[in-house]
Amino acid sequence: MNMKTTRIKKTTWVAVASLGILIAVVLNGCMESKMVAAKSGAQLWAENCQRCHNTPSPASFSHDQWVTVGMHMQTRAQLTDKERQKIVAFLSQ
Amino acid sequence: MKTAKKALSVAIFACLFTANIARAQQTAADSALMDRVTALEQQVADQKPGESHFMVVGLATFGFVSTKTTFNPLTGAPQVVKTNSLADADRYELSPMLLWRHDNKFLVEFEPSFDGTSVGVNWANVSYFAAPGLVIHGGYFVLPFGIYSKRLAAGWIDKVASDPVGFDLPGTDFGIGVSGGYPLGSMKWSYDVSLTNGLQLLPDGELQNAGVVDNNTNKTITGRLALLPLSNSSLEIGVSALFGGVADAGSSFSNANTNMYAADLSFVHTFNPFLINIKGQYNWMNVNRQNYISPVDSSAYSFNNRSTSAFGQISVRPVGVDNKFLKNVELAYRYISYNTPANSTWGSNYSENNIGLDYWLSWRTVLKLTYGKTHSVSNSSTALGGMPGITDTNNIYLQFSMEF
Numbered sequence: 001m002n003m004k005t006t007r008i009k010k011t012t013w014v015a016v017a018s019l020g021i022l023i024a025v026v027l028n029g030c031m032e033s034k035m036v037a038a039k040s041g042a043q044l045w046a047e048n049c050q051r052c053h054n055t056p057s058p059a060s061f062s063h064d065q066w067v068t069v070g071m072h073m074q075t076r077a078q079l080t081d082k083e084r085q086k087i088v089a090f091l092s093q
Numbered sequence: 094m095k096t097a098k099k100a101l102s103v104a105i106f107a108c109l110f111t112a113n114i115a116r117a118q119q120t121a122a123d124s125a126l127m128d129r130v131t132a133l134e135q136q137v138a139d140q141k142p143g144e145s146h147f148m149v150v151g152l153a154t155f156g157f158v159s160t161k162t163t164f165n166p167l168t169g170a171p172q173v174v175k176t177n178s179l180a181d182a183d184r185y186e187l188s189p190m191l192l193w194r195h196d197n198k199f200l201v202e203f204e205p206s207f208d209g210t211s212v213g214v215n216w217a218n219v220s221y222f223a224a225p226g227l228v229i230h231g232g233y234f235v236l237p238f239g240i241y242s243k244r245l246a247a248g249w250i251d252k253v254a255s256d257p258v259g260f261d262l263p264g265t266d267f268g269i270g271v272s273g274g275y276p277l278g279s280m281k282w283s284y285d286v287s288l289t290n291g292l293q294l295l296p297d298g299e300l301q302n303a304g305v306v307d308n309n310t311n312k313t314i315t316g317r318l319a320l321l322p323l324s325n326s327s328l329e330i331g332v333s334a335l336f337g338g339v340a341d342a343g344s345s346f347s348n349a350n351t352n353m354y355a356a357d358l359s360f361v362h363t364f365n366p367f368l369i370n371i372k373g374q375y376n377w378m379n380v381n382r383q384n385y386i387s388p389v390d391s392s393a394y395s396f397n398n399r400s401t402s403a404f405g406q407i408s409v410r411p412v413g414v415d416n417k418f419l420k421n422v423e424l425a426y427r428y429i430s431y432n433t434p435a436n437s438t439w440g441s442n443y444s445e446n447n448i449g450l451d452y453w454l455s456w457r458t459v460l461k462l463t464y465g466k467t468h469s470v471s472n473s474s475t476a477l478g479g480m481p482g483i484t485d486t487n488n489i490y491l492q493f494s495m496e497f
Contacts, residue, residue: 031278032278052245076244078319
């Protein structure tokens with residue numbers, strides 16, 4: 001009985017520790033790397049828009065319209081919030 | 094006296110020089126201040142609700158198709174039909190998309206569409222940008238299943254003139270959903286999940302959208318999970334799933350349900366001077382075993398109601414060359430496979446090859462010349478009135494498409 005209790009406790013500890021490590025890794029992973037954080041709006045525009053269509057000309061819309069288009073594209077392509085903000089800022093220049 | 098004059102000149106010069114520096118500094122400060130004020134005004138304007146945040150974009154597609162269809166029955170002579178059409182449901186579409194945002198939190202999207210025969214709605218939904226990585230939406234929207242329907246179907250995005258057969262479902266539906274994207278170190282991942290009315294099982298075993306008046310109390314859950322493992326976002330791998338009841342309430346299909354799975358891939362990268370664009374999707378759709386009513390003698394029959402559809406596509410564009418004409422030319426190829434259940438009234442093994450030459454007039458305006466060849470072997474049941482045989486078609490499309 002004692003051995004079984006000990007075994008369960010060990011298993012529980014291992015499971016909790018594993019889960020903790022997994023959560024730590026995921027939370028850490030959800031932070032963008034320095035390289036990604038340093039990307040400019042122009043670079044993100046070049047990388048992300050062409051995943052589906054040609055890269056748009058910044059002259060196509062006004063700043064106000066780019067903000068709207070950026071929100072629309074976030075719902076389509078699941079851009080991250082930072083990506084959308086940087087791309088819209090670049091296209092609005 | 095000379096010394097005094099010299100001193101006076103130096104003093105005047107010093108005063109003027111200092112004044113100029115001060116003025117230059119003042120101008121620079123004014124300019125920086127004005128830039129800051131402009132930026133703040135823009136930020137305030139972004140937050141304001143109002144008519145200024147309404148815009149209309151959309152797409153227009155029209156074209157010509159020449160088709161030769163040859164049907165080879167198991168017995169008897171082949172039947173050949175030729176058509177030349179300027180526009181039909183697949184070659185004509187005018188879809189203005191109305192976008193309206195309420196500050197930076199709400200976005201309304203509405204896209205009516207005229208396809209030459211009727212006016213429909215592609216989507217009509219409201220999105221709420223609740224938090225970073227969390228967009229909540231409700232209304233009538235494209236379900237998150239694979240990548241074709243939601244991202245690639247628009248004529249000005251699609252590399253060939255026709256849509257791939259077998260990718261209509263699950264299509265568009267009424268419901269609610271959540272979606273978002275997150276960084277994962279140097280990678281990214283995204284999710285898109287919805288809860289909707291679901292599909293409807295027809296008497297012959299086919300599925301269609303249930304519509305705004307739901308056909309049962311069940312709801313359908315659809316979701317897509319994607320990973321972009323490369324830091325430049327060039328590669329995206331996605332998996333999708335759908336589960337839901339599909340029977341009309343009170344019908345003999347009372348326990349009918351469907352499960353669907355999809356895997357998709359997208360790779361876009363420039364290997365100078367060529368931009369390579371690869372897309373692919375595989376769908377697997379299943380409805381659990383049911384008894385259907387024969388259209389011939391009203392007897393009960395059953396079949397393994399399982400369908401698969403797949404497409405693989407590659408396009409190449411020499412974006413890095415100096416020649417202005419050549420850099421706007423794109424060569425595209427797409428293979429499609431669509432297999433529907435044997436021993437049903439609608440079973441067949443279908444394949445299609447398309448090769449296209451596109452010329453981009455602008456980033457969102459394209460002229461497409463596509464040659465398509467399809468091959469379909471019917472495996473529908475003769476006992477149910479099916480007509481076994483082989484159908485081959487040759488299509489030549491000339492299509493113009495633009496986003497406006």
